[in-house]
Amino acid sequence: MNSQIKKIAVFTSGGDSPGMNAAIRSVVRTCAYFKKDCIGIYRGYEGMIEGDFLPMNARSVNNIINKGGTVLKSARCDEFRSPEGRKKAYDQLVSNNIDAFVVIGGDGSFTGALAFYEEYKMPFIGIPGTIDNDIFGTTYTVGFDTALNTVVEAIDKIRDTASSHHRLFFVEVMGRDVGHIALNSGVGAGAEEILIPEENLGLDRLLDSLTRSKARGKSSSIVVVAEGDRTTGKNVYELKEFVEKNLPVYDVRVCVLGHMQRGGAPSCFDRVLASRMGVKSVEALLEGKTNLMAGIIDNKITFTPVSEAIKGKSKIDKELIRVSDIMTI
Numbered sequence: 405m406n407s408q409i410k411k412i413a414v415f416t417s418g419g420d421s422p423g424m425n426a427a428i429r430s431v432v433r434t435c436a437y438f439k440k441d442c443i444g445i446y447r448g449y450e451g452m453i454e455g456d457f458l459p460m461n462a463r464s465v466n467n468i469i470n471k472g473g474t475v476l477k478s479a480r481c482d483e484f485r486s487p488e489g490r491k492k493a494y495d496q497l498v499s500n501n502i503d504a505f506v507v508i509g510g511d512g513s514f515t516g517a518l519a520f521y522e523e524y525k526m527p528f529i530g531i532p533g534t535i536d537n538d539i540f541g542t543t544y545t546v547g548f549d550t551a552l553n554t555v556v557e558a559i560d561k562i563r564d565t566a567s568s569h570h571r572l573f574f575v576e577v578m579g580r581d582v583g584h585i586a587l588n589s590g591v592g593a594g595a596e597e598i599l600i601p602e603e604n605l606g607l608d609r610l611l612d613s614l615t616r617s618k619a620r621g622k623s624s625s626i627v628v629v630a631e632g633d634r635t636t637g638k639n640v641y642e643l644k645e646f647v648e649k650n651l652p653v654y655d656v657r658v659c660v661l662g663h664m665q666r667g668g669a670p671s672c673f674d675r676v677l678a679s680r681m682g683v684k685s686v687e688a689l690l691e692g693k694t695n696l697m698a699g700i701i702d703n704k705i706t707f708t709p710v711s712e713a714i715k716g717k718s719k720i721d722k723e724l725i726r727v728s729d730i731m732t733i
C-alpha cells in the first residue's frame with residue numbers, strides 16, 4: 405500500500421441500521437492494521453460541521469460488533485446540503501489532518517459525500533447501511549438481514565395469536581419505495597399475500613385469495629404490506645375496513661411493526677458483511693480509489709461508482725413472488 409493517506413475518518417449518517425457498529429469496528433481496526441490514524445465523527449455530517457471528532461484505535465471498538473444502532477450516533481443535517489455548510493465541514497477535516505473518509509449510510513449520505521468530493525476532492529468510500537436494501541450496486545445492505553429476522557420473529561408471534569382466534573392480520577413492515585423486506589419476510593413467515601410497491605396485485609386478487617384461504621379451513625391469515633405500497637390505493641387501516649366490508653366472515657386486525665425493525669443485535673450475516681466491507685473500503689482508499697460504494701454481489705465484495713449507485717434502483721427478486729404464490733396453494 406503506497407498511499408499518501410495517513411488519517412481516515414469514519415461516520416454513520418442518515419437512517420441507522422443493525423450492523424453499523426460492526427462496520428465502524430472493521431474500518432477502525434483495518435486502519436490500525438495498516439498503521440493509519442482513524443477518527444470517528446459523531447452524528448454524521450452534523451458532527452463533521454461541528455468538529456465532533458473522536459480519535460479511535462483498535463481498542464476503541466471493543467465489544468461493539470454485537471450491538472444494534474451506532475455508537476457514533478447518526479443524524480440528518482440540512483446544513484450540509486448548502487455549500488456554506490460543506491465549507492465548514494471541509495475546514496474541520498483539514499484542521500484535523502483528515503485525508504479521506506468512509507461514510508456508512510444510505511443513498512442520501514452518499515449523495516452528500518459526492519457533492520463534497522466535487523467541491524473539495526476529499527476521497528471517500530461508502531458502505532451501504534440501511535434495513536430497506538434499496539441501494540443499487542449490492543445484493544445486500546448492512547442491516548437488511550437482521551431486519552428480516554426481526555420481522556419474521558414478530559410475524560411468528562402474531563401468527564400464534566391470529567390462529568388462536570381465527571384472525572386475519574395485516575402486518576405493515578418498513579419499505580417506503582421498495583418491497584424487499586415485505587417480500588422476503590412474507591415468504592419466510594408464510595404470509596398468505598404480500599403487498600409491495602413494485603407489483604400491483606389488486607384488491608380482487610386479495611379478496612379471492614382470502615376467500616380461498618377460508619374455504620380451505622386455514623385457521624389464520626397474515627397479509628404483509630410494505631409501508632410504501634399504494635398499489636391497492638389503501639393503507640393497512642383502509643385494507644382492514646375494505647376486507648371487513650367485503651368478507652365479513654373475517655375478524656381483522658392491523659399490526660404496524662414500525663421502528664422495532666431498525667433495532668436489535670445484528671445477525672451473523674450482517675456482522676460478517678459489515679466486517680468484509682469495512683476492510684475492503686479502507687484498502688480501496690489506500691489504493692487511491694474514491695467515490696465508490698462497497699457492495700456484495702455473488703458473495704464477492706465489489707465496488708460501484710457512487711454516481712451510479714445513487715441513480716440506480718435496486719430490484720426485487722421476482723422469483724420470490726412466484727415462490728410465494730406456489731406456497732399459498
Ligand code: ADP
Pocket residue numbers: 417418419449479480481482483484485486509510511512513514515516517519534
Ligand atoms: P440516508 O443516507 O439514510 O439515505 P438521508 O437521505 O437523510 O439518509 O441523507 C443523510 C444526510 O446526507 C442528509 O441529512 C444530508 O446531510 C446529506 N445529504 C443528503 N442529500 C444531500 C445532497 N443532495 N447534498 C448534500 N448533502 C446531502
